[in-house]
Amino acid sequence: MPLIELQHITKTFEVGEGEFKALDDVSLSIEPGEFVAIMGPSGSGKSTLMNIIGLLDRATSGTYVLEGKPVSLKMSDREQARLRSEFIGFIFQNFNLLPNADVISNVALPGMYLPAPRRSSEHPSYDRKGRAKELLEKVGLGHRLRYRPSKLSGGEKQRVAIARALTNNPKVVLADEPTGNLDSKSGEEVIKILADLNRQGTTLLMVTHSEELASAANRIIRLKDGRIV
Ligand code: ADP
Ligand code: MG
DSSP: OOOOOEEEEEEEETTTTTTEEEEEEEEEOTTTTOEEEEOOTSSSSSSHEEEEHHTTTTSSEEEEEEETTOOOOOOOHHHHHHHHHHHHEEETTOOOTTTTTOOOHHHHHHHGGGGGHHHHHHTTTHHHHHHHHHHHTTTTOOTTTTOOOGGSSSHHHHHHHEEEHTTTSSSSEEEEEETTTTTTTHHHHHHHHHHEEEEEEEEEEEOOOOOOHHSSEEEEEEEEEEEEE
């Protein structure tokens, strides 16, 4: 069973008097454990696609099936947020860390949004900070727990964001140009962490402009003008 299946997805934005079709009849299927790179020129719809798969936005029409269950395009924001916290880890180009919270709090935060039954069955005395510390150690930041994000380098910020994305044990991690704001050395470190995660079983979708970074993936999906080419 595919983890993610999109059938004939379109996304239309209203612009002024008219409409703009950012995604035009996109169908794709992602199997559990895949590492897929998404490429295409600027404006081709990559982020729009990631936001729909990541439940940050809704398609205008089409079908989205997540682990065998159709995702309603009409569900409430609350329902969408609940599904997102259960299934999705998201990594953004600009990190999106909370500036006034320390590193460990940034990583622990998504644990607050887990449904209570899952919190308690998987971790009898669910310890959000303990889990965050474990994940930060895994990305090599065990020595930065009490730092504010502003004190970190770009590569370190993105590693915090990776740890945060993993907090709720997501079924899929989505990374939208995760190395776009990094120098090439930090970028390579981030890709190495993501590729390791994939080897340990995490399904991974990554937008990148770099053919070299995309070559770490098992498969490349190319978009142009909102369509898969
Ligand atoms: P990419 O990530 O490939 O650069 P995007 O998915 O961000 O492209 O955008 C695809 C197209 O949709 C662009 O032309 C962009 O201007 C347009 N678009 C994206 N978001 C909106 C929005 N909220 N309102 C209007 N147009 C949008
Ligand atoms: Mg984009």
